[in-house]
Amino acid sequence: MKELPIQTVLTLPTLQAPKQPRLVRRALVQFFLWFNLLPFVLIHAAVLTVFFVPVSWECVALFIGFFLARTWGLTGGFHRYFSHRAYKTSRPMQFAIGCLGSAALQKGPMWWAAEHRQHHRHSDQEGDPHSPIVKNFWWSHIGWVIDRNSRFTHWNELKDWHKFPELKWLDRFHYIPGLLVAGICYAVAGWPGVVWGFVLSTVCLYHTTFCVNSVCHIFGYRSFKTGDQSRNNWLVALLTLGEGWHNNHHHYPSCARQGFKWYEVDVTYYVLRCLGAVGLVWDIREPTPRALSFHRIEKPAAIAASL
Numbered sequence: 001m002k003e004l005p006i007q008t009v010l011t012l013p014t015l016q017a018p019k020q021p022r023l024v025r026r027a028l029v030q031f032f033l034w035f036n037l038l039p040f041v042l043i044h045a046a047v048l049t050v051f052f053v054p055v056s057w058e059c060v061a062l063f064i065g066f067f068l069a070r071t072w073g074l075t076g077g078f079h080r081y082f083s084h085r086a087y088k089t090s091r092p093m094q095f096a097i098g099c100l101g102s103a104a105l106q107k108g109p110m111w112w113a114a115e116h117r118q119h120h121r122h123s124d125q126e127g128d129p130h131s132p133i134v135k136n137f138w139w140s141h142i143g144w145v146i147d148r149n150s151r152f153t154h155w156n157e158l159k160d161w162h163k164f165p166e167l168k169w170l171d172r173f174h175y176i177p178g179l180l181v182a183g184i185c186y187a188v189a190g191w192p193g194v195v196w197g198f199v200l201s202t203v204c205l206y207h208t209t210f211c212v213n214s215v216c217h218i219f220g221y222r223s224f225k226t227g228d229q230s231r232n233n234w235l236v237a238l239l240t241l242g243e244g245w246h247n248n249h250h251h252y253p254s255c256a257r258q259g260f261k262w263y264e265v266d267v268t269y270y271v272l273r274c275l276g277a278v279g280l281v282w283d284i285r286e287p288t289p290r291a292l293s294f295h296r297i298e299k300p301a302a303i304a305a306s307l
């Protein structure tokens with residue numbers, strides 16, 4: 001009688017037993033991941049309700065107010081503070097800034113900072129979570145957000161934040177500040193207020209933020225030679241309170257200021273200076289002359305004269 005190969009004899013029994021539980025577990029994980037995406041899909045669909053509700057000055061004020069405040073929570077908070085530590089602040093203020101950023105419903109400060117640190121570590125290379133160069137525009141804009149691998153916080157990127165339990169709590173219950181925004185909108189202007197101040201404002205905020213990852217690695221000018229394809233884009237900079245000066249930022253990530261020239265308007269930085277003037281933040285990291293001339297593409301005099 002012909003003998004079975006050793007490999008077949010050894011693997012056959014182990015393949016049979018766990019087959020069913022593994023399938024069930026996989027199905028449950030898939031369900032959980034898609035269920036998690038449901039609010040993101042629903043809020044996009046809910047934008048259509050804007051055509052069916054009356055608009056008032058309160059609605060417009062809620063839209064603009066929550067759009068700008070939460071944009072700053074992301075740019076001045078999640079990005080320049082939690083990701084890059086470009087300035088210092090007190091522990092209560094740190095938590096308040098984290099809550100403001102979380103109100104944008106882009107998960108918590110720890111998740112956001114970890115993903116962003118990975119972006120800088122591997123910018124436009126394998127390992128970058130949202131590079132349009134490695135993958136494509138769609139992926140960098142929204143594909144990576146809904147990908148199952150982006151679900152969990154990479155705590156290994158956040159060793160400097162481990163000692164703050166309140167930030168871990170906020171990261172876990174990141175949706176609470178966003179729900180509070182919806183509640184305020186309802187209290188001020190009823191359902192039309194929710195549609196304008198919460199639904200429309202949040203969806204606009206999603207896409208202006210996502211443009212930094214997609215548009216600012218494809219369209220715009222470059223002032224510095226960086227090891228990636230980052231660009232300075234004025235339109236994205238206006239919509240994101242200064243984050244569109246993305247090539248400047250990739251050149252000097254830990255700097256609190258991203259608009260280096262007089263016309264590179266950086267509202268996030270101006271607000272930081274105001275907060276610094278009243279003592280709420282301090283040690284705001286400014287660009288050094290050496291950093292502004294290092295790896296420059298323009299002449300040094302042009303940069304110096306523009307400051």
Ligand SMILES: [Zn+2]
Nearest residue numbers: 119230246250
């Ligand atoms: Zn980038």
Ligand SMILES: [Zn+2]
Nearest residue numbers: 083116249253
């Ligand atoms: Zn950054």
